[in-house]
Amino acid sequence: MTMNQPNIASIRSALNQTLREHWVLYLIEGVVLLVLGATAIVIPPLATLAATIVLGWLFLVSGVVGLFTSFWMRAAPGFWWSLLSAVLAVVVGFWLLARPISGAVSLTIVLVAFFIIEGIASIMFALDHKRELSGQWGWMLASGIIDLVLGAMIFAGLPSTAAWAIGLLVGINMVFGGSALIAMSLHARKAT
Numbered sequence: 001m002t003m004n005q006p007n008i009a010s011i012r013s014a015l016n017q018t019l020r021e022h023w024v025l026y027l028i029e030g031v032v033l034l035v036l037g038a039t040a041i042v043i044p045p046l047a048t049l050a051a052t053i054v055l056g057w058l059f060l061v062s063g064v065v066g067l068f069t070s071f072w073m074r075a076a077p078g079f080w081w082s083l084l085s086a087v088l089a090v091v092v093g094f095w096l097l098a099r100p101i102s103g104a105v106s107l108t109i110v111l112v113a114f115f116i117i118e119g120i121a122s123i124m125f126a127l128d129h130k131r132e133l134s135g136q137w138g139w140m141l142a143s144g145i146i147d148l149v150l151g152a153m154i155f156a157g158l159p160s161t162a163a164w165a166i167g168l169l170v171g172i173n174m175v176f177g178g179s180a181l182i183a184m185s186l187h188a189r190k191a192t
Helices: 005-021 023-042 044-072 079-098 100-131 137-156 165-191
Strands: none
Touching: 005 023, 005 165, 023 044, 023 165, 044 079, 044 100, 044 165, 079 100, 100 137, 100 165
């Protein structure tokens, strides 16, 4: 099933209209994200602790909900796997909440693994594009190398990097996200 052009145009028009009507809300959200992100960059250990606690609550709540739904649908196929997944989420949630510092170290190790895997994948992707003679493969290669360097730097500094790595990266993400929302809202304001 394909969408015809008038439907796409009407959806785009409705989206633009909504953005113009609510540009102030996007501006406020962007400023809040920018401030929180800057705070996380300035005080990364606090942001790391906050991120660990939030993840702990997410795991705990999702695990409890998973337990209820698993038992509610215990006749469904995959009951034991669903139950195992829910129990694991509850245990991880409790552990992250009870020991957020240890949790931050564990999450940082997962982050290091992500950077290494992502770096290798990006480098291989870039080399495949080089073989196919497509342009701009060098940027992807550089991205992969940066991922590997970041992973190695964070790993080399463990366990002390666990205090700041997650908080700093969350802060950087929030600053860029907030800046993008501010730019988008100001552009929408000009369009009104």
